[in-house]
Amino acid sequence: MATKKVIKATPGKMIYHNMEFIDSDVGRPIRIIAEFMGPSLIFAEEGVKNTIVFFGSARTLPMSEILKRRKKCKNAKELERLKKLESVAEYYDAARELGAKLGRWANKQHKGFAIMTGGGPGIMEAGNRGANDVGTSSVGLNIKLPFEQHPNPYIDDELNLQFRYFFIRKYWFMKMAKALVVFPGGFGTLDEMFELLTLIQTKKYGDRMPVVIFGKKYWNKVINWKHLADTGMIDKDDLKLFHFCDSVDDAYNVITTALEKTME
Template sequence: MAKSTRSKNRLFYSAADEVEHAKYPDDVLCGNPQLCSSAYRLAYTDQDFMLSEELRPVRLMLELSKPEAVLQALGVNQTVVIFGSARTPDLETAQNLVEQLTEQGCRDQQLLAKAQVNLRNARFYEQARELASLIARESPASASGELHVITGGGPGVMEGANRGASEAQAKSVGLNIVLPHEQYPNPYISPELCFRFHYFAMRKMHFLMRAKALVVFPGGFGTLDELFEALTLVQTDKIKPLPILIFGREFWSRLLNFEVLVQEGMISPDDVNLFQFVDTPEQAWQIIQASLAQL
């Protein structure tokens, strides 16, 4: 059996110690069906059991607990959440593609149109990058203390935000998620603050647990989901009010007509005050600073 690693100051062995104690040499295991039985495994080392339907509540708790423990240990106490599309390219990439298609004399109008749209929307990548850099540079000097940028950890706008923080020599957080297709964290997240989730619900909870402001750039279904969940939580007093900044008025005004919800009695007139439109990183940062000063 493995030698004990218990500390002199510890009464009970740790779980890690017990895993070592539970190991048997191959010659002992050989021909012993009781020791080889799955029932005999320590519950927390039995992967089949841990991944069973019955253990879903435990897995949910683990996804809440692990990032929480790491973030507390590393002193991440206040965050600015930056949401946005994973499909938005950086400006250089978008420009290069348009130039390449033009030089090649591309006749595929759909492809050209898509490249032009990406070039137009690349400004959101760059604005997220600039805003995150602004937050990283200026928040340590503010009365409220350091703010950490946190994103969904993917490409696009999320990458832009993590990149901006990294360029300002600041740590930033990424909450990546397992998807059916390949999904990798962007390379600008601080490695020790790069987390991976299975459950969207736990991921979204971590976005809000330390949030001092949300900045929502143009995006698709995922971004809309994150925006409307945050609005609902504030509307129903499940969380305290905080700045919810919707970046890019022209885009959002074409996509959503909040006044229709008011006119049809689906929301109260005051509910449209739960968010603000912004169009520049400087404007967003000023609103965030003003909110922090009131805390």
């Protein structure tokens, strides 16, 4: 029978300096409060007041990277995976281009705008990369996971945040968000998108914000939006909570037009 580990006092030190205590089950409330309160100090210090948030898959690769990996790869399973990713490779380049274009717009506003992503690879990397290309503040909200998630190199060092808890990370996605772009993704992207749409639908989120769902062909295969409305699961007006866009220019115009109206 395993014995329960006892947290011992460290002579001469406060209990909250004991990392064994902080990392324990009883230390969880302290960890939660730290993740909830800490980012506000960082954002204030770095002058980040408003964000444009990018959601999307961590697995997406640009076509150039897929071709490079295919040349070196001899593993059949990996080659099959790369083949599947070819169909969504265009979205990496689109996310990078949109991040840069929105970044240039943000730079002219002098309103403390930043491009914010989940901080990992794929679409998240592309969004941060676009912001980094044009010198816009680039925020990454990383999450501690056993696979996939690692900080991409295009996040500003001072704005590279690490989270343990999904629910607090989601809070910070939404806290300063003025617009949202959802690129193709899997379970995590669906979770983030629907939570935010639910908050807007139920008026739990303060201001109505522009929400762009990028890649209509992909999303219409994943979700039967019309069926949700036809069966009364959502109101038809709920389909107006977001805009489908298939081009960077269209997404840019939807977002900036809406934001500029709020700043008039």
